[in-house]
Amino acid sequence: MADRSFLDWPFFEDRHRALAAEIEAFAAGLDIDHGDTDAACRALVTAMGEAGVAAHSGALDGRLDVRSLCLIRETLARYDGLADFAFAMQGLGTGAISLFGSEAQRAEWLPLTRGGKAISAFALTEPRSGSDVANSTMTATRDGDDYVLDGEKTWISNGGIADVYTLFARTGEAPGARGLSCFIVTPDLPGFEVVERLNTIAPHPLARLRFTGCRVPASAMIGAPGQGFRIAMSVLDVFRSSVAAAALGFARRALDEALDRVTTREVQGAPLFDLQMVQGHIADMALDVDAAALLVYRAAWTKDSGAPRVTREAAMAKLFATDQAQKVIDRAVQLHGGDGVRSGEVVESLYREIRALRIYEGASDVQRVVIARQALAGHQNQAGNRGEPAA
The missing domain is CATH 1.10.540.10 (Acyl-CoA dehydrogenase/oxidase, N-terminal domain)
Incomplete structure (x- = not known):
């Protein structure tokens, strides 16, 4: 437990x-x-x-x-x-x-x-714009009471099995981020096509989608025209902390599996845990788990307490929890020896599951950029409040 x-x-x-x-x-x-x-x-x-x-x-x-x-x-x-x-x-x-x-x-x-009666999906990523959402090229062109969707989305979770997609496309109110809008799209619409199902090391439903002259009513737009980027970032701001929480869950399971292993496996007549090097690994794993938990639930509590955005807190939680979970799981695999890379073992499954979390919903290096910019903005604001020139 x-x-x-x-x-x-x-x-x-x-x-x-x-x-x-x-x-x-x-x-x-x-x-x-x-x-x-x-x-x-x-x-x-x-x-x-x-x-x-x-x-x-x-x-x-x-x-x-x-x-x-x-x-x-x-x-x-x-x-x-x-x-x-x-x-x-x-x-x-x-x-x-x-x-x-x-x-x-x-x-x-x-x-x-x-109620579990419909499966949903978030269609944001495109073949040429992953983390760079502002450069999305899929278009939504107004035509009377409809918008016409043209373009592709890829790495869409639940792609191919979802009943409803929230999809982001360029409506062109302004260049870059200010020209995107958000739509509700269903897979029964003419012009909606599942082009490819994508296989990964940890199997999940993923797909590449293509839209060719796909008409959606204007009433399917979420929010106002040009608000898509703000909507997408606000949604990710909430759910990025939960990605960190998933990584934390993987890490906790890896720590449990490692403790079971080192207390039941014997080396030269004594439990593996008696080796000081092994105790050092367990200590590092426990430290990483608790530190990640503190960052995850700080971000979640801050948002629930009324903060309009938790960009800094969520980025820190996502970066640390996913990166450290990778290390915790890797140590667990090492402590399991050959069994650690045996197909069907829990730690082998965790090893495959964790890797994607350091990429989706903002790759680790992107989170570092976000944190650095937030730190600089905070420093400049404090300098301005003190009447000092900003660095």
Whole structure:
């Protein structure tokens, strides 16, 4: 059993502790068949809807509880990476609707995704613009009461199985970031095509999508024309902390597996744990886990406490938690010896699962740029308040 003492930290309320126990029981009862990833994701979304877990993925009142999102993702990731993925995409895929959608849009889609009756996706990344969202080239051209979509999206999670996509395209109100808008798109529309299903080292439903003269009604736009970049960044601002929480869940599981290994495996008649070098590895792993947890739940608590943006806090949490989880899992693999790279072992699965988290929703090096710019902006603001020249 993973350490749960962090739930006593002042970041949490009693309702969060109750939720953690509820999700723990749900996750412990999962029996996931990984032979068919698409079918597994559909089954997981249905199960989460029936159990009330998916209800936490989107808020009908236009507000999300980030601490709850993080607790759920951490717990699910500790049990199974695909379970975490299925829940996360229900939230990220409808994040724009939850936070910026009209009353009618929220009423139409959130009961379905929260109830596990519809699968959602977030269509932002393009073949030539990954982290550089402002340079998106997919277009949405106004034509009467419709917009006509043309272009491609790639690395879209739940691509090919989603019932609803929140999609970002260039409507051209201004150059760069100010010329993007957000739309609700369904896969039954003429001109919508799943071009390619993408395979990765940790199998998840992923696809490349193509839109050719795909018409969507103007009422499918979320927010106003030209607000797409702000909507996308605001959604990522919320869910980036939850990516860090998933990494934390992976790291906690790796630490548990490593402790089990070193206390039951013997070397020269004594437990592996008796070796001081092994104790050093365990100490480093435990330190990284706790430090990551502090950053994750600081970011979540800050957002829940009313901060309009948590760009700095979320970037720090995402960068540290994902990078350190990679190290924790690597140490766990090493401590398992040959079994650590054996297909089907828990630590081998974790090793494959963690790598993508350092890339999606803002790669690690992009987070370093974000943190540096936020640090400089804070320094300049403080200098200005003191009446000093900015550096």
